[in-house]
Amino acid sequence: MDNRLYSVAQIRATEAAAAESLEPGALMRRAGRAGADAALELLGGARERPVLVLAGPGNNGGDALELAANLGEAGVDVVVLHLAGSGKVSTEAAQALARARASRANFADVAPDVRDWALVVDGLFGIGLQRPLEGRYRDLVSAIDGVRCPVLALDVPSGLDADSGAVVGPNGVAVHATHTITFIGDKPGLHTAEGRDHAGQVQVAGLELDEALFEPAQACIGSPALFAASLAPRRQNSHKGQFGDLAVVGGARGMTGAAVLAARGALYAGAGRVFAVTIDPAPAFDPVHPELMFRLAHDFDFAGRVLVLGPGMGDAMEAMRALGHGIDSAAPIVLDADALNLVAASTELQARLTRRQSATLVTPHPLEAARLLGSSAAEVQADRLGAARRLAKRLQAVVVLKGAGSVIARPDGEIVINPTGNPGLATGGSGDVLAGVCGALLAQGWPAWEAAIGAVWMHGAAADRLVDEGIGPVGMTAGELPAAVRAVLNGLIRERGQTRAR
């Protein structure tokens, strides 16, 4: 499966290079053909109700007009609403308009009433959108929100920024598509931030372009193939010492649960021995998981332990001291939650972090990332890929910027966007479990990059599995995640073993 993601600039460069050896309009005709095929598939055999095609003023509108002509030829009842702009129209789009006018598609002059459409096709704007949708465009987007049928977006749901997944604003609106067919290559904005809500199911139509026309992608969608090398089955002759000692350091007064959740996540993801190391005195043991060993941070020997620092850690002197020990340790570490806030507040800790010799993995949510970058959560969300890249470079760490479509970045700028997970994860403690799973994979010897991609993928897949079982999204609890992560991980290892045996 091709999982590469391209920036708008890269798509434009590929488009321009391809155009040199193609006759004018060839790409638009291919896009219109691919779009029509996708529309016909969505329609199935249904022909009773008409299809509404919205065509904008630019080349995205051109694609829509080609699609409308194709659907007309296929015997579909098509109504086109063409919103011509005042600017210059490309030769290709003008050709597409002439073709659609001459076809069996019907043109409407005003926005038809919201009717019982079989399908609405959004060809208003693609990657050329420059400013928020206003006036009649905005009204149309609101009208589309009221339809009950599938909505197929061409290239990008109109109003969405294909690079960032933000709705172009301020106060912008964007089409909510059930399906998006995107052209030439897949785009990051369809998979993170607002993108997942607006794009629906994404399909890529490559338009038959030669591989050599593409610049190397710097981003891709996460999948188990990216961490398959670490999914080795355990040898029969194994012992717990081979799967690492992991210590979760956190759990200040009133926040012991955060450390326990991370520790349970680590236990279920296969760490050999797991310590819950608390800042303040905690219960002597976890009755549900007596396997977990409780220690006080003050007395704990950090040496040789993979560390997950932060869940419920607070900001007391003892937390600062434990964090300093952790950052200076020679073992791989995960920094989450309060540890990130403490690092954000101290340039000295930041400097020590960049001097570390072994793996550092940081798992901020958007507000924590904003504190580390000295910006706001809104600014982070407006450019999640950029924020994750900047942070990875600044901290010399693998960064997981959490939230719908988690963005995983490393210091050289490489990005993975995670496709699994659902809003059931938007509940207190699910991030603690993720941090524990990251730590467990590091403790078992996974490289930091694979551990981050794998932990985030499995954590999301665990939540998807719980939803499939009727547990969530509403009311899913973080405590239910570890067992589901375990099932996902063992399933992947089994699958991998079977593929290799064949």
Ligand SMILES: NC(=O)C1=CN([C@@H]2O[C@H](COP(=O)(O)OP(=O)(O)OC[C@H]3O[C@@H](n4cnc5c(N)ncnc54)[C@H](OP(=O)(O)O)[C@@H]3O)[C@@H](O)[C@H]2O)[C@@H](O)CC1
């Ligand atoms: N070129 C090719 O070979 C291929 C291109 N392909 C297709 O083309 C798409 C890109 O086409 P594009 O560059 O024409 O941009 P597009 O998204 O149609 O919008 C630009 C138009 O909208 C206007 N406009 C912008 N913002 C606005 C706003 N808020 N409100 C109102 N108007 C606004 C802007 O006018 P202006 O800013 O000058 O006013 C301009 O007229 C791409 O996504 C893919 O679908 C495929 O067919 C493959 C081959």
Ligand SMILES: Nc1ncnc2c1ncn2[C@@H]1O[C@H](COP(=O)(O)OP(=O)(O)O)[C@@H](O)[C@H]1O
């Ligand atoms: N809407 C969502 N879709 C997918 N994943 C989500 C969503 N909301 C939250 N998550 C995931 O849930 C976890 C929440 O972590 P975090 O914000 O640190 O919560 P907490 O501090 O309560 O544990 C992250 O892994 C995040 O990516």
Ligand SMILES: [K+]
């Ligand atoms: K569109």
